[in-house]
Amino acid sequence: MSESILKVADDLWTGARGIEDTHPFSFMGDAEEVADGVAFVPSFANVSAISTDDGLVLVDTGSALFAQHVHDTLRRWSPARLHTAVFSHGHIDHVFGVAPFEAEAAERGWVPPRVVAHEAMPARFDRYKLTAGHNEIVNRRQFGVDDLVWPREYRYPDETYADRTDLVVGGLGLELHHARGETDDHTWTWVPERKLLCCGDLFIWASPNAGNPQKVQRYPREWAAAMRTMAGLGAELMLPGHGVPVVGVERIRQALTDSAELLEHLHDETVAMMNAGAPLDEIVHTVRAPQHLLDRPYLRPVYDEPEFVVRNVWRLYGGWWDGDPAHLKPAPAAALAAEVASLAGGPGRLADRALELLEAGDDRLAGHLAELAAQAAPSDPAVQAVRAQVFATRAQHEASTMAQGVFRWAARESQERSQEG
Structure with missing residues (x-):
């Protein structure tokens, strides 16, 4: 990113540029000093660096793909060793940047960095290993990355805490607070002396990621409570896990209280x-x-x-039951689709009606009928072509990454099947 991240942040806040054109997960760039002794690396995910007399503290370390870049750009900002890394939570875009610093410490004879995180994080890593194949499929679909490889090995924290822990590094005090929100292992970090708040993914310059349809439970009520607590700190600089910094007490308070209210x-x-x-x-x-x-x-x-x-x-x-008695012990989806198609006059009639509904602007109902038609006639190229068209159009009409990812996956799946036929 060539222009200042703080200029981008101000433009987004004032509306000079739109977040739809500057997606919070798209920022990539070099380390930029955003306050005295504080650097910010826009990445996937962001990395915040704090200078102390005993070395650097990092809040999050980025993904494996950008780990070397994070290390190299921070080295252009400061030569100090990495003393402590705080993992805001265990998502893989936040916890894979320690290795270059550990290699550097070994090469130079430095004390290796320590990693601090919430006590629930080791169980998360254990679960990620257990369900690696599932997570690989889910994230390929969510982000549209066919060659995404889900990691099988993790850098577990050296120290964990339960509700709160206070660290002192080079004379600088840091408060680590636990909050269930996007994850059950989330940490937000408050540095009172510098009025600095590192909030992880509790704020990401987007509607909170509290509903992801392909991932495990989120906790919106506790998340909102944490944001209200953070809003009362009087922070002057907030560095999020994704998106850009928020600068100024009033802006930070507004961003957090609005998010909590939502x-x-x-x-x-x-x-x-x-x-x-x-x-x-x-x-x-x-x-x-x-x-x-x-x-x-x-x-x-x-x-x-x-x-x-x-x-x-x-x-x-x-629980998992949605209140519809037919869904408690349902028939196989393909059997239901075949019966509906028979009543409608065949899968082709369902597919034709799906296109009519799509043309009329009823994307949701069009999606149902296209899916039923494809389940009833999975080997019919014409039906699969309709399903591809319906879900490709639905993806174009959606704003969220979550919906776009699923609909594009469905469209491509049917496009491939239609060509096979």
């Missing part, structure tokens, strides 16, 4: 309908995020989206 609204409205006995289908098509919050440049649904958060709240409190 999650609280989705959570509370969903729970109220659950308590009234509403099934999931009714809740999903009733609960909506306040539009004035979605209009904020830092809460646009460009990665996750509120509808998925509603589903995650249901999953948290209500």
Whole structure:
């Protein structure tokens, strides 16, 4: 990134540029000093570096793909050894940048860096090993990266904590606080002396990633509480896990309280309908995020989206059954599709109607019929071509990475099957 990351941050806040054109997961660049003794590396994921008298503290270390770049660009900013790395959470884009610093320490005879994280992180890494194949498939689909390889080995933390721990490095105090949010092992870091808040993925310049349809449970209520706590700190600089810094006490407070309000609204409205006995289908098509919050440049649904958060709240409190009795012990999807296709006059009729609905702007219903047609006639090239068209169009109409990833995967799957036929 050639221009200052702080200039980009200001432009995004004021609306001089749009977040849809500057996706929070697209920032890549060199280390930039964003405050005295504090550097920020925009990457996947971001890395925050803090200078102390005993060496550097890093909050997050980036992904394996960018680990060497992170090391090299930070070395152009500071020659000091890496003393401590704090993992904000265990997602693989945050925890794979320690190795170059460890190799450097061994080569120069330095004390190796220590890694500090929440006590739930080792169990996360264990789970990642257990479900490596599944995670590989899910993330290939989510991000559209066919050659993504899910790691089988991890750098486990040297020290863990439960609710809070205080570190002192080179005379500088750092507070590490646990919060369940996007993950169960999340840490936000507060450096009071420098009025610096490193929030990890609790804020990412997008509608909170509290509903990802292909990943494990998120915790919106506790997430909102953590954001309100952070909002009260009086931080002057907030460095997120994705996206750009937020500068200034008022901007930081607004960004965090707005984000908390969004999650609280989705959570509370969903729970109220659950308590009234509403099934999931009714809740999903009733609960909506306040539009004035979605209009904020830092809460646009460009990665996750509120509808998925509603589903995650249901999953948290209500289990896997959605309230439809036919779904408790359903027939095989292909059998249901075949029966519906027979009643409609064949899979081709379903496919034709899907295109009519797509043309009329009813993407959701078109998706149902295209899927039913393809399940009823999986070897029919014409039907698969319709499914490809429907879901490719749906992907074009979506704003969130989550929805785009699934719909593009479906479109490509059917495009390949139609060509095979």
